[in-house]
Amino acid sequence: MTSSARGALCAAALVAAVVAGAVPAYADGGGSAKWSVAPFAGGGTRPAKDGRPSFYAEGTPGAVLQDTLAVTNPGPKPRTISLRGADAGNTGSGAYSVTPAKGTPKDTGAWITFAKRQVKVPPRTRAEVPFTLTVPTGALPGDHPGAIVASGGGRTVGVRVDLRVGGPTLSALTVERVKVDTDAGSIAYDLVNRGNTVLTPKLAVRADGVFGTLIDRPARTLPVELLPGRRVSLTEPWPDAPALDAVDVELTATASGGARDTATASARFVPWGAVAGGGVLLLAAAGGALHLVRRRRRRTEEERAREPEPGAGSGAGSGDEPEQKRGATQLARAGTGDEL
Known part of the structure; x- marks a missing residue:
């Protein structure tokens, strides 16, 4: 994501572009082809020609970051897609999950603002939806995983948003x-x-x-x-x-x-x-x-x-290390990875 003023969001227009290629077979049982959402390939701080699997952003508290979501409708009928931000979490068994639709985001999901929360995508068309992610001034440093959730036509899909707030990090x-x-x-x-x-x-x-x-x-x-x-x-x-x-x-x-x-x-x-x-x-x-x-x-x-060091003699003249020095040697050796 690139830093920009919040006012730029209001001026951003919803861009529609014709999706090249053949229309895929109908797949959702509802008489229309499946729509999809993904990060816009040319946006963000890490644009990719072949597309990005998720959004990644870095910013300090108070930063305003901007990126673009691509919503693709390959079917013959228009689609209305609703967008929302969500916080990420783990299920009890460790699976990645997001807050339900009725849940109120308190972290990354609440920091996402869309140019339009509801997008009408014409047939065989891709809509590019700008959004901003505003990092609060009191945000704690570290990772703040979230997601953008899209719903429409009886389907709900999501795209990950991996945000890292600048500052000290701790792995524990x-x-x-x-x-x-x-x-x-x-x-x-x-x-x-x-x-x-x-x-x-x-x-x-x-x-x-x-x-x-x-x-x-x-x-x-x-x-x-x-x-x-x-x-x-x-x-x-x-x-x-x-x-x-x-x-x-x-x-x-x-x-x-x-x-x-x-x-x-x-x-x-x-x-x-x-x-x-x-x-x-x-x-x-x-x-x-x-x-x-x-x-x-x-x-x-x-x-x-308690065993003496290899090569240690029995007297001062035979090269014995003083007790204090030998103890320091053993402590240094333990500090190289051995358990104490």
């Missing part, structure tokens, strides 16, 4: 409410975007039982576009969960910009048929064994941390 997320469903064989958890940028999170999963590792899944990108301030509830499948074990589960979520968080949960797997036949005692024994395994792991890690 948390993993919460981790719970193992031993009956369904799955791991439920929540992801929360605690920053002000849109995140595409990755998730790594690890589960350790009494006798070893049960799950070790490397980080993979989730089919989620997590918007600022949003929470989504997701499920990680575990089809080969053990029948009898005491398990520790660890979920690690990461995203661009340095966002990272880890959360854990514990679970006890026991077959119902084994409960009456001494399964409870067996499970208790498994839990005790897991406790011993954890203690042994921690002890091993502590012993490794």
Whole structure:
């Protein structure tokens, strides 16, 4: 989008141009071809000859940004299309969504003003509708996703509007409410975007039982576009969960910009048929064994941390580092990515 005075919007005319090419087959069951909306290819700060998939805008608080929406009617009859701005959000499962028609936009959707909110498009014609996006002076920095929603002829379609308000940005997320469903064989958890940028999170999963590792899944990108301030509830499948074990589960979520968080949960797997036949005692024994395994792991890690540096001698004349210097060396090494 390009900066311009608001008065320019009032003077902008609605431009109609004949759509070249053959008329597509009737497709919506109503006796007319489907209409469509898209960013005008020649508008904005990033015009594209082959078209833009969405609107992208950057501006500081108080900026007035302008762009153009193209509404195309390839059918043989005129179409009247209504336009509105909408805020974007996530459904509970992470899908991208916009505010309903009866909802009142409070963010990007409320900042969009059209040259005409209702457009009558002649047959086989494209209408170009100018609009402005006015960033309030008190707008918070970061990403403000929204959409332009068009309705007409029994159809409703939308085009994304990705607005970034200038200022400090923060990428942060948390993993919460981790719970193992031993009956369904799955791991439920929540992801929360605690920053002000849109995140595409990755998730790594690890589960350790009494006798070893049960799950070790490397980080993979989730089919989620997590918007600022949003929470989504997701499920990680575990089809080969053990029948009898005491398990520790660890979920690690990461995203661009340095966002990272880890959360854990514990679970006890026991077959119902084994409960009456001494399964409870067996499970208790498994839990005790897991406790011993954890203690042994921690002890091993502590012993490794106390080991002297390779090549260290036994006296001052053999090249020993003073204690203070050796401690500084270990701290510097830990700061290169190792967990403390």
